[in-house]
Amino acid sequence: MSDAAGYRYAELHLHLGGAILPRVLWSYLQRERMEDPEGTFARESQGLVEEFGEYALFEKFLTRDCSSLAEYLEAHKRVEPLQTVESLPYYVYRLLRGAAVFENIAYIELRYNPFFRIPRDTPPNLVRARMEEVVSTVGAAARNAQRRFPIELTQILCMDSRLPNELNREIADLAADMPNEVCAVDLAGPNEPYEARRKDFVSAFEYAKGRGLKTTAHLYETPQGCIPEILPLVDRIGHGIQIALAHRSLLVAIAGRGQCLEVCPTTYLRTGTFKSYAELHPVFERCFDLGVDVAICTDNMAFHDVRLPREHELLLLNRALSFADMERCRQAAFRHAFRWNPAGEKAAT
Numbered sequence: 001m002s003d004a005a006g007y008r009y010a011e012l013h014l015h016l017g018g019a020i021l022p023r024v025l026w027s028y029l030q031r032e033r034m035e036d037p038e039g040t041f042a043r044e045s046q047g048l049v050e051e052f053g054e055y056a057l058f059e060k061f062l063t064r065d066c067s068s069l070a071e072y073l074e075a076h077k078r079v080e081p082l083q084t085v086e087s088l089p090y091y092v093y094r095l096l097r098g099a100a101v102f103e104n105i106a107y108i109e110l111r112y113n114p115f116f117r118i119p120r121d122t123p124p125n126l127v128r129a130r131m132e133e134v135v136s137t138v139g140a141a142a143r144n145a146q147r148r149f150p151i152e153l154t155q156i157l158c159m160d161s162r163l164p165n166e167l168n169r170e171i172a173d174l175a176a177d178m179p180n181e182v183c184a185v186d187l188a189g190p191n192e193p194y195e196a197r198r199k200d201f202v203s204a205f206e207y208a209k210g211r212g213l214k215t216t217a218h219l220y221e222t223p224q225g226c227i228p229e230i231l232p233l234v235d236r237i238g239h240g241i242q243i244a245l246a247h248r249s250l251l252v253a254i255a256g257r258g259q260c261l262e263v264c265p266t267t268y269l270r271t272g273t274f275k276s277y278a279e280l281h282p283v284f285e286r287c288f289d290l291g292v293d294v295a296i297c298t299d300n301m302a303f304h305d306v307r308l309p310r311e312h313e314l315l316l317l318n319r320a321l322s323f324a325d326m327e328r329c330r331q332a333a334f335r336h337a338f339r340w341n342p343a344g345e346k347a348a349t
């Protein structure tokens with residue numbers, strides 16, 4: 001595709017937890033507390049309001065710099081319980097409206113773990129049904145936004161490095177059983193459990209592939225997150241920067257399989273991996289030398305307050321990419337999208 005959607009963008013790696021602007025999260029919270037002070041949502045968010053007290057402190061917590069990936073993921077833990085079947089329509093609609101109007105985005109693959117968005121006390125026999133409701137709600141809210149704004153959304157369901165195998169399998173089954181809403185599965189969560197559970201995660205991806213799913217995984221983001229046996233089982237690689245930095249011999253096979261790296265520049269500054277965008281230059285250079293495609297993504301744009309066009313621009317300004325290579329990455333994102341439909345996009349514009 002030589003000119004995918006003009007100069008618009010495809011976002012391949014965006015977490016629902018970090019996609020909703022702190023202001024939007026806070027607004028919903030305040031609105032619910034005013035409209036229904038005795039409601040479940042108001043009661044459950046009470047602790048959060050008491051802890052932060054005012055919006056500025058809430059925003060500061062979600063957008064702070066961290067010294068590790070584990071610390072960075074703490075913000076998700078606070079946000080996930082706020083994203084329920086009741087509140088998701090409000091959030092998803094605003095996410096797509098902002099992405100279409102302010103960010104020039106044509107296509108989003110939104111990823112999240114449905115289990116972290118159902119009530120903690122859900123009986124085991126109802127977990128599957130509650131997770132299904134979450135997926136259907138996100139899909140319905142997206143279709144509502146798509147009627148008004150020229151943007152496409154599909155979902156990626158995340159398995160998690162902290163969850164037991166049965167639950168990760170249930171998430172893969174849910175993804176496979178809802179093909180109209182879900183395009184793929186991912187593995188997310190802290191990298192620390194990866195080494196001890198490598199067999200579990202290899203089996204999880206073998207299972208997902210067996211069910212006909214597209215796959216991506218958070219791999220080689222940090223030195224603790226490296227499982228080479230998963231690489232042949234994924235269609236794309238979430239982050240993968242450690243491959244280019246410390247495991248360069250793997251790049252040949254990655255090029256051979258036509259896999260794409262989902263690189264999220266601002267994340268590496270927020271998690272303490274890099275001090276500047278310029279440090280990504282060798283990652284791009286080593287990938288391009290062997291013909292490995294890279295898509296630029298935001299990961300958690302609302303926590304970073306760096307939108308997708310700005311991620312590209314920052315790489316250009318810091319000489320991590322030339323203009324031509326920046327454009328190459330923008331087009332690669334459309335090419336490696338799991339469900340990009342240019343005909344549908346044209347019809348919507």
Ligand SMILES: [Zn+2]
Nearest residue numbers: 015218238299
């Ligand atoms: Zn991520």
